Amino acid sequence: MSDLLAIEAVHGGYGTADILNGADLRISGPEIVVIIGPNGAGKSTLMKAVFGLVRVRVGNIRFNGEDITNMRADLVAERGLAYVPQERNVFPSLTVDENLDMGAYLKRDDGKRKTAIYEIFPQLRLRRAQRAGSLSGGERQMLAMGRALMIEPKLLLLDEPTAALAPRLVDETLEKIVEIRSLGIGVLMVEQNAKAALRRADRGVVMVMGRVRLEDEAHNLLARTDIADLFLGA
Amino acid sequence: MELGGLLNYAIFFATFAGIFAVVALGLNVQWGLSGQLNFGIAGFFAIGAYASAILTSPQVATRLGGFDMPIIVGLFAAIAFSALAAWAVGWITAGLRTDYLAIATIGVAETIRLVVKNEDWLTNGVRGIQAIPRPAGEWFGPNAWIMLSVVALCLALAYAAIEAARASPWGRLQLAIRENERGATAAGKDVARARLEAFVLGAAFMGLGGALYAHFFGFISPEAFGPNFSTFLVWVMLIAGGSGNNRGAILGSFVIWLIWSGTEILTNRLPLEFVTQAGALRLLLIGLLVQLVLIFRPKGLLPEKL
Numbered sequence: 001m002s003d004l005l006a007i008e009a010v011h012g013g014y015g016t017a018d019i020l021n022g023a024d025l026r027i028s029g030p031e032i033v034v035i036i037g038p039n040g041a042g043k044s045t046l047m048k049a050v051f052g053l054v055r056v057r058v059g060n061i062r063f064n065g066e067d068i069t070n071m072r073a074d075l076v077a078e079r080g081l082a083y084v085p086q087e088r089n090v091f092p093s094l095t096v097d098e099n100l101d102m103g104a105y106l107k108r109d110d111g112k113r114k115t116a117i118y119e120i121f122p123q124l125r126l127r128r129a130q131r132a133g134s135l136s137g138g139e140r141q142m143l144a145m146g147r148a149l150m151i152e153p154k155l156l157l158l159d160e161p162t163a164a165l166a167p168r169l170v171d172e173t174l175e176k177i178v179e180i181r182s183l184g185i186g187v188l189m190v191e192q193n194a195k196a197a198l199r200r201a202d203r204g205v206v207m208v209m210g211r212v213r214l215e216d217e218a219h220n221l222l223a224r225t226d227i228a229d230l231f232l233g234a
Numbered sequence: 235m236e237l238g239g240l241l242n243y244a245i246f247f248a249t250f251a252g253i254f255a256v257v258a259l260g261l262n263v264q265w266g267l268s269g270q271l272n273f274g275i276a277g278f279f280a281i282g283a284y285a286s287a288i289l290t291s292p293q294v295a296t297r298l299g300g301f302d303m304p305i306i307v308g309l310f311a312a313i314a315f316s317a318l319a320a321w322a323v324g325w326i327t328a329g330l331r332t333d334y335l336a337i338a339t340i341g342v343a344e345t346i347r348l349v350v351k352n353e354d355w356l357t358n359g360v361r362g363i364q365a366i367p368r369p370a371g372e373w374f375g376p377n378a379w380i381m382l383s384v385v386a387l388c389l390a391l392a393y394a395a396i397e398a399a400r401a402s403p404w405g406r407l408q409l410a411i412r413e414n415e416r417g418a419t420a421a422g423k424d425v426a427r428a429r430l431e432a433f434v435l436g437a438a439f440m441g442l443g444g445a446l447y448a449h450f451f452g453f454i455s456p457e458a459f460g461p462n463f464s465t466f467l468v469w470v471m472l473i474a475g476g477s478g479n480n481r482g483a484i485l486g487s488f489v490i491w492l493i494w495s496g497t498e499i500l501t502n503r504l505p506l507e508f509v510t511q512a513g514a515l516r517l518l519l520i521g522l523l524v525q526l527v528l529i530f531r532p533k534g535l536l537p538e539k540l
């Protein structure tokens with residue numbers, strides 16, 4: 001069986017200089033994979049490259065066996081890959097409901113998908129007619145994830161979903177991600193709250209200077225003192 | 235002025251303002267809804283005017299057509315041709331940032347004007363196209379009430395169509411793109427295509443406006459399609475009225491057209507040595523007015539309701 005996502009020796013970046021320097025990464029199915037690494041390592045850039053938002057110069061990316069290297073973002077999404085950027089990931093002047101509609105793809109939602117998403121995020125249902133701009137940070141993040149789930153993805157890319165959230169909300173958000181995995185959806189996420197994320201993840205990768213330097217089961221990474229000292233915080 | 239004269243003028247005024255309002259609604263789709271700068275309104279206006287004029291006017295030896303077709307055919311052709319032109323322009327400029335699009339549209343409009351001016355076989359060049367039929371003209375002759383009704387009907391239809399588009403999921407997508415383009419891309423939306431659709435839809439109404447203009451006057455020539463008249467004035471109308479708000483676009487058209495017509499009365503009283511500058515002076519006055527509106531009502535007379 002082919003991998004859900006296979007990133008192979010990818011080089012690429014924004015202008016002439018490469019940010020990604022031979023990045024490799026595989027996701028085999030509905031697992032949670034956490035990318036950790038220092039600021040500027042290229043974690044966000046890697047996600048954008050997968051989603052067709054950053055040019056891949058060398059290397060290739062396959063999704064479900066199909067080559068999606070440098071494919072337009074809307075076509076990538078059509079194939080079942082969803083992406084939630086770290087910032088500006090909702091539409092402030094649209095309501096919660098309308099934001100979710102934005103995620104509905106090709107086939108119109110008959111209401112089932114939205115119902116399912118409100119089941120995962122009940123607090124959103126309460127605010128469905130409210131503008132996204134008036135939501136709290138945590139609610140906004142939930143909405144962004146909900147919108148991404150509307151395309152019924154096989155794989156979800158999340159860029160620092162817990163950044164800028166109060167500690168109490170970090171765990172809550174991560175639990176939602178575990179719930180998403182239980183629906184049979186793979187999750188690739190960048191996380192600064194590395195310990196909390198790894199505790200719920202299947203695997204973790206450490207990215208440094210545009211490459212994946214280390215890859216292991218999440219509990220092994222948690223156990224390693226060198227990793228802990230470098231990347232996991234106190 | 236006598237009462238009859240006043241009424242005639244009022245009808246003339248309302249018809250003209252109504253035509254502008256159709257064009258301003260088109261711009262409101264492109265700019266108000268989709269955030270695209272089009273400084274080439276005159277080009278799409280001209281395409282609509284010439285398309286309908288060539289199709290509906292009686293046959294002449296010196297140029298293509300006329301084909302003596304019903305006006306309704308001309309109106310639809312105007313919509314189709316200007317939409318097609320917009321599609322080509324939008325397709326070529328796809329991916330340009332909005333400020334570059336603006337520059338490109340200036341060039342496109344100028345190109346269209348030069349074609350209209352120089353391709354005699356098609357447009358009769360600077361001599362223009364005459365004997366463009368009036369609505370129901372074969373029975374009633376040029377009748378101001380009928381023309382006004384036709385314009386009012388087109389305006390009402392344009393308004394209803396654009397309001398419906400705005401309230402639809404398509405309209406919300408446009409709004410979403412305008413306020414967070416990257417977010418829309420990340421949500422898997424084909425942003426370039428949505429933009430193109432809005433550009434084409436807007437241009438279609440500009441073309442319709444051009445056709446109405448042609449049937450209103452019965453005569454068109456390249457002079458009417460310079461940038462001052464249709465492009466500049468329509469922008470002023472939309473900004474003053476309230477971009478993003480369709481009623482604002484309509485209100486702005488009537489208010490600015492009233493003021494524009496008023497400045498003519500003013501400049502007609504200028505001493506002889508200034509008369510040659512009258513056109514520039516009118517533009518200056520209108521420009522000043524926009525400044526005032528932007529200072530006191532930055533979002534226009536009827537601001538956008540989000």
Ligand SMILES: Nc1ncnc2c1ncn2[C@@H]1O[C@H](COP(=O)(O)OP(=O)(O)O)[C@@H](O)[C@H]1O
Pocket residue numbers: 014015019037038039040041042043044045046
């Ligand atoms: N839009 C951009 N244009 C140019 N350079 C960028 C852009 N975004 C990020 N970079 C650069 O790419 C490098 C990696 O950034 P990023 O992928 O955001 O890192 P991380 O997410 O790991 O913190 C940084 O040096 C950053 O300055």
Ligand SMILES: [Mg+2]
Pocket residue numbers: 043044045086159190
């Ligand atoms: Mg980042």
